[in-house]
Amino acid sequence: MKWVKNMTHRVRRTMPLLPISIVMQLTELTARQIRYYEEHELISPARSEGNKRMFSLNDVDTLLEIKDFLDQGINIAGIKKIYALRSQPTIEKTAPQTITDAELRRILRDEMLNSKSFDRGGIRQGDLSRFFK
Amino acid sequence: MKWVKNMTHRVRRTMPLLPISIVMQLTELTARQIRYYEEHELISPARSEGNKRMFSLNDVDTLLEIKDFLDQGINIAGIKKIYALRSQPTIEKTAPQTITDAELRRILRDEMLNSKSFDRGGIRQGDLSRFFK
DNA sequence: TTTTTTATGTTAGAAAACCTAACATTCGTT
DNA sequence: AACGAATGTTAGGTTTTCTAACATAAAAAA
Structure with a gap:
């Protein structure tokens, strides 16, 4: 069923799974940069109960895109x-x-x-x- | 290219991305259980530099399977x-x-x-x- | 050129998450 | 009754992340 497939896709891409340390490795951005972009509302990572940022795969995609845009000036x-x-x-x-x-x-x-x-x-x-x- | 596809698949499934807290949510297992299964070498999660367990999607799959086996007695x-x-x-x-x-x-x-x-x-x-x- | 702003670095102190190790408990099995 | 397997609980220590503040280099504005 097409709907289910798209639904699954969306879920797995938006589920907050990753801690900032992993996102740093994946994107080669510093924690400071990631937090700064959030501060400017370019991303909105979820938070754990204890207030730690938890990122989705979509967030990582967005960060890579942001990096590219910045590199482009x-x-x-x-x-x-x-x-x-x-x-x-x-x-x-x-x-x-x-x-x-x-x-x-x-x-x-x-x-x-x-x-x-x-x-x-x-x-x-x-x-x-x-x-x- | 088929090879690339399989390769990509393997990489994304074996990459250690998830902290134990997320794996707990995904599997509904306690940290104690997860560590116990590792102790008995049913899984071998990677470790961060600071010795924290980092799990891959394959690890999560295995844990769900273990859970199922245990439920089956x-x-x-x-x-x-x-x-x-x-x-x-x-x-x-x-x-x-x-x-x-x-x-x-x-x-x-x-x-x-x-x-x-x-x-x-x-x-x-x-x-x-x-x-x- | 001088002054501001932007993007990022660095540091400090606190809180959360995770670790290992030890002891406790439950429940089948012997 | 004693044992073992699987899991719970607790304690003390380490790592990771958080916010907030101040620092800096380069670009933009004045």
């Missing part, structure tokens, strides 16, 4: 807006967005013009496909 | 032998095994005759398929 504000746009572009007719598409384009262009090193390798999509299906 | 010695047989049955012509198949059958029969409650539900294979692909 995009700053956190930019990444934040990209995610904001991603989360609700399905219906055009929805309430007027806080940021227009034009504004996004401007932001991205500005980032591009201001960034120093800008010759990336291939289109390295940040994800966990090296480790997980 | 098979004791740890029996489970151990089952695993020992599993690990080298590919070639018939190999060096004479420590335990013969006949011996295994006897063991299993004994377990069966001695166990009290012996009406299981369906063939509940212990694995993580509810959570992971």
Whole structure:
């Protein structure tokens, strides 16, 4: 059943399983960086009863993507807006967005013009496909 | 490429990612039980630098299977032998095994005759398929 | 150029999670 | 009754993670 399959997939990718130490290894980010990105609401890891962060595979994917964006010279504000746009572009007719598409384009262009090193390798999509299906 | 696919699969299932607290939730076993099974070499979780146990998805699968075997009245010695047989049955012509198949059958029969409650539900294979692909 | 801001490093102190080892308990088996 | 297997419980110690604060380098703004 297709639904079950997708459901299973979603569950296993969103289940908070990993402690920060493992996420550090998987992403090669420092704890400081990971916490900083959370502080800026780019990720929202679950918490254990004792308040320890527990990360899902989706969180790890997002972190790898964030790392890639940062490497490309995009700053956190930019990444934040990209995610904001991603989360609700399905219906055009929805309430007027806080940021227009034009504004996004401007932001991205500005980032591009201001960034120093800008010759990336291939289109390295940040994800966990090296480790997980 | 088939090889890559299998390789990826193996890596993601054997990578030590999970702390014992998560494994407890996933398996509904106590820390004491998990450590006891390790003591009897039914599992061999990796260790962090600071000596904390880190479990793979395979470990979790095995634990669920152990739980199932125990529920069926098979004791740890029996489970151990089952695993020992599993690990080298590919070639018939190999060096004479420590335990013969006949011996295994006897063991299993004994377990069966001695166990009290012996009406299981369906063939509940212990694995993580509810959570992971 | 000077000043701010961003992203990250570092440190300290506290709390949570985990470890090993020992002893206790339950319940079949002998 | 005595024993052994599986698990519970507790104690003391170590590791991991947390928050909060201050430090710093590089980029952006003024």
